[in-house]
Amino acid sequence: MQEMVLAGGCFWCLDAAYRVVDGVEEVVSGYTGGSVASPSYELVCTGSTGHAEAVKVVYDETRLPTDVVLDMFFTMHDPRQLNRQGNDIGTQYRSAMFYRDEAERERFEAAIARASEWWPGELVTTLEPLGEFYPAEEYHQDFFAKNPTQGYCLAVAVPKVNKIRAGFADYLRV
Template sequence: MATELATLGGGCFWCLEAVYQELKGVEHVESGYAGGHVADPTYEQVCDGSTGHAEVVQVRFDNEVISYREILEIFFTIHDPTTLNRQGNDVGTQYRSVIFYHGPEQESVARQVINCMGAVWDAPIVTELKPVPEYYKAEEYHQNYFRQHPLQGYCAFVVAPKVSKFRKTFSDRVKSAA
């Protein structure tokens, strides 16, 4: 088994975490913060937009089951990569679309996928592409959030539709237990 990490930001980390937890080949998903200038930031600090951090997920996956390219193709279908610092009603740099690559191979694949996705979207892709910076795990209450709080308002009206879209679009890639 060959595991690899992907670090992605595309709006609220609860949305990305909920989808990737259901994806075949994904071993672990963790919500966190990356890309800013404050060490060990809190959720409150990140939310006020002054830290420079984005809400991200780190996805550990078995690249013999699913490729990094497939991880990114799913990423581009579960968030809007054309809105700068915004996903729906979530506004601010902490919600930006960003791929933090782990090495030159991931960078190359990400550039290829971004170029391909440019033909799919009606507006230019604004997803940042940067080397992975220092990563900070989010507070424990953010981990597995959707699984623990599926009826919470944001989860019911924002996260659940993204998970549903993922299940429908990628039904052959959903873990059987999901």
């Protein structure tokens, strides 16, 4: 199994989209990239901790190539929006990739280069060393499945899940 930590706006959306993908074994919503130990959702939402809402994606690379996981990431969110995704504004919603080592950093750089070929304009996705990853509160885990009719899920998460379904049909769960 492989895992990576990615941030691209609200973690509910990334979580929902990755969960429809065959080969993804686990998605954990959480916080990383900040300066406070064990932050709460309420504290992260203030923007004062430096944390990003992120997901840890655990996947089977024999069924799902790493480059596909990364290309999906750049399909799910707009990497040109600095410290925001749509109406979600603040550094906690930044586009960021958190690397464990130099090899992963290089793989992330290659993914950014690929994404820059299909996104017009400058990509603002940051590459940051992975520090401590703190799982979010239980009610954030698999939020979309638990709250499918919630307004935010319908307006924001569903379109992102549909983009993955349309663009990566060969990799969907059956």
